[in-house]
Amino acid sequence: SQQGEEDPQALSIQEGENATMNCSYKTSINNLQWYRQNSGRGLVHLILIRSNEREKHSGRLRVTLDTSKKSSSLLITASRAADTASYFCATNFGNEKLTFGTGTRLTIIP
């Protein structure tokens, strides 16, 4: 069963703008991870935030986690054409498995 649900399903923005996508989940987690998938390719791990963290940064990525609302957001600042991809959140419960959401398709318009 799917745990994470991303919102919006699709997002188009102009190059240089910021992109925000959200993920909601249903039960307590150990950590939440974000992955990127370029068209027709495998997923690449972007960033991880643990349940006791509220915010994390990595380059142009900023992730927040609100465990009381069971939600996370991924912000990509100063977007580039190369950021065009699908983005997935994945929840981890402290064991080996990840449960992936359905993804947000991000299109950056040059």
Added chain:
Amino acid sequence: DVKVTQSSRYLVKRTGEKVFLECVQDMDHENMFWYRQDPGLGLRLIYFSYDVKMKEKGDIPEGYSVSREKKERFSLILESASTNQTSMYLCASQTPRTGSSYEQYFGPGTRLTVT
């Protein structure tokens, strides 16, 4: 860098054929996974292996089997391919060592079409 490779990027098979999808990782990871990805459904776990010859069913194991004879190689088998198994298949590996965050490393995927 972790490298996960899959034997084919694209595969076309006929209904009823036996299909083998191969995955190899080079980082000595204990855990390996097979997912299928379909539009609107995200990634769904088919099977998981946590050691050689060890396996565990995922959310949608019906119609599939797996084999892990060596640590670096995890194979997905479609015993008798059907059209509803047309999908993108993704393999991933992971290390469960103490303190691991359980992030997964993915191969490029195999797009399988069953006609």
